[in-house]
Amino acid sequence: MSCAKDFSCIGGLEKQIRVVKETVLFPLMYGDIYAKFNLKPPRGLLFYGPPGTGKTLVASALAVECSNSERKVSFISRKGSDCLSKWVGESEKKLQKIFSLAQQSKPCIIFFDEVDGLAPVRSSRQDFVHASIVSTLLALMDGLENNSEIIVIGATNRIDAIDPALRRPGRFDRELYFPLPCYAARKEILSVHIKTWKQKPPQKFLAYLASKTVGFCGSDLQALCAEAVMCCVRRNYPEIYMSKAKYQINERHLKIEKQDFLRAQQNILPASHRVSIAPVKSLSYKIQPLLQDNLSRILSQLEILCPPRMLICDIIDGRAVSRSNNCPRILLYGDDDSHTRHLGPALLHTLEHLPCHVLDVTTLFEETGRTAEEALIQKMKMARRSLPSLLYIPDILAWWNLVDETARVVFTSLMHGLDRSVHMLILITANCSQEDLPADIASLFDKQRDEMFEVTSPDAQQRESFFKQLFVHSTCDLESNCSSQAQFEQIMNLKKTKEVGRKRRQAGRTDTAENPQIQINVKRKNSASGEGPPSKRTRNSPLNLSTSSNEKLNDFEIEELLRKIVKVTETWPCYDLESLFASLEITLERNEEDLCSAVECLEQFNKLRRIKVHVKKEQED
Incomplete structure (x- = not known):
């Protein structure tokens, strides 16, 4: 987003901006207060999340905020690949030069974009050059004093590809997750992109468009607005495609209408859907008479099972206190498979503000050479990394009998190891009756606490x-x-x-x-x-x-x-x-x-x- 100048031009990332100000900007601007109370500001901050969610955008806006403050803060930005060289020792010299420049111009912020390319995981299969670069980066970050007024920020889409030695206090002290925007965030992002338009679409249409763009990241919404403008140009001036000379276009006649956005939405494929498509959809008005009552009852039960302020949306208040001793979980079972085809996706749509992680047959066996146990552990790690989050397991019986006994023991052990301090909602569906439910799965849920919900046939x-x-x-x-x-x-x-x-x-x-x-x-x-x-x-x-x-x-x-x-x-x-x-x-x-x-x-x-x-x-x- 080229028009962004400061934090006020960014939509849907209020929480992330507040954390960045508290951990990065304020310690550099108000260092005397931190010194008076003997507070140690963080040395590093790591941005991670799906592509296109605004990690680099927040960093560029932070650079503008640093230059606008009363106390000038230097900002050094480098790509991970910029520090690499084919000559032995040159990459280490580049890193040392960056940190020396930061020492001379402190207070200073060093931003490494795509830091996973600079500091990958060291292993026996890794070459010596990358291992030396990682060791140099670790030594340079350890050499920063607590009051050195130098903060290092990294951004990555693949947090697992970063060397674990960087992810500890004293180096990257805090990790900030950038999720896909929820409904309110998407509406705010759309409002930011059309802020400079003379003839803006009505707010009611923006609300409808935000509700129909589930899974769109900030970059996708920006591309949607750009495509809508091009659809308007095609509709009003189709002759520009046939004209060899520059055609005179009257900007006053370019009014982006609702049909332009709807056509643009058909041409834009979200980045998240190019990798995997989450089964998120609302109940259609035709099916609502059959399942709306069940959906309301499930939401009311989740309000009791989940901890306070975890389920914050237009329907659920989230003020109740959890009765369970483990992390919130619910099982939808029954011979009627509507819980997997309709109720599960509708719950994901209602709770779209929670990062969703889907565990099904395709995710278990999507990578060749990886066992089911490794896939289960990896999925659970990903879900725990972005708390509060939602782990959705549709039709668990579809893969329960396909995996061996080891994978089943690993899954049940991981589930039993989650206590109530882990704010991760686990939603599982099973296409069977309670009598046919495997004992290992039934032991994960307490029917006395209403963690098992039977979906019966409509009355x-x-x-x-x-x-x-x-x-x-x-x-x-x-x-x-x-x-x-x-x-x-x-x-x-x-x-x-x-x-x-x-x-x-x-x-x-x-x-x-x-x-x-x-x-x-x-x-x-x-x-x-x-x-x-x-x-x-x-x-x-x-x-x-x-x-x-x-x-x-x-x-x-x-x-x-x-x-x-x-x-x-x-x-x-x-x-x-x-x-x-x-x-x-x-x-x-x-x-x-x-x-x-x-x-x-x-x-x-x-x-x-x-x-x-x-x-x-x-x-x-």
Whole structure:
């Protein structure tokens, strides 16, 4: 971000900036106070975290803050590769020259970017040159006195690649983690990037955009804003791609609109998703009637299990005191796999402010030549390094029987070794009943403290609310089903009223002219779901019982069909309910809401499901 001049131009990193000021800037500016109370300021600070989260940005802003302070503080910045040389002894001389220059111009801050390339882990496989450089750097940092007014800062994306001797008090005293930005941080970062725009997008749209950019780092958001500007240029001046000479562009006509950001988001792949994609997603409005109650109960239970101020978001207060003696953990189990497909990702979306570490089959076996025990230990170390954090283990039974007994003992030992002082939330899902749960896994959780949550099949009321969405025919019903998308519906106006009326008049719909407002509201509400354009059945709206006289189903038939569906689907898991919903939706669209076709579809689906269940039982026996 080239326009950043000081800390006020950085968004979403208030905690990191405060720590940098307390540990780096204040000891150099107010050294007399530290000397009066015999306080020893730190010698070094290590920035680490995923790429693009603002480590180098904070360091460059720190350089500007040092030059703006009343007491001038020198700032020396070097890349790790800048200090390396192919000649023997030259790299050590460069390091000594940097520290000598800092002694002459103190108070001074030395910043090594990508310090893992300068001081890698020393081993028998490492060459002699790097080992000598690491030894020289260690000696130079040990030679700094407590009141030498010289502080060394390092930044790295791979903290495990740094030699462990540097990571101790007296050298890099403190390690500062830069996580991926949460919702509030992303919103603030977007506001910083558009601060200089003359025509800014509305704040409501920025809030929506921040909610849809989970996993984006600061660099990704900067690229998103830049791509949105280019989308605006393409939309207003497509001829510049065909013109050989410089085309005159009027900046006043360049107004970055919502559609430009949405197109830009499709073109930007977040840096974190290029390595691994975390299963983070919110509950869609269609599935909310089935699982919203379970999600609320799980969040309420986490509020009790987790320590204070760990779960800070819009939903959870986090003021309760943990009842457990170990670190907070919860197990979602049950034959209904909705906890793995929906509830787990929804919890990650709600707790996105916690750094998430996923442990599943792919992470265990993604590296050839590494055993499962090593992968388990490495993942646990990574989770403990960025406390408070979240360790998510989806469908633990998928790999539990694949690994040997040694890996299982290592996993249970690591879990038992976590006490309540470790602020790491462990979320595990298991696609089985409590009786089929392995004893080693069950011993990790205390059912008396409600650390085991059973996800049961939806009840009759939940199933009725779920299938009632097939027959939503009024604005009030749509508002009740799309309440979570209320903000989006005010933002997205993809179709004009005149366009809708013209298309419906071409289709020969006479009932639209009688009450066009209901039809327009239906279209907007459905497009607000974020799951594609409205279906043909919704556009034609044959279920509008208050205005249309050509509908195939009346209120009584709808109630009877709903009652039959609810009765047939008793004890059905969410997966079968979703499949039946999709089949009924397609059938009602093709047959124009014919009651016979819907009943026939229900009976065929029920018959097919019985056959599958029977075959599954025979295979198990």
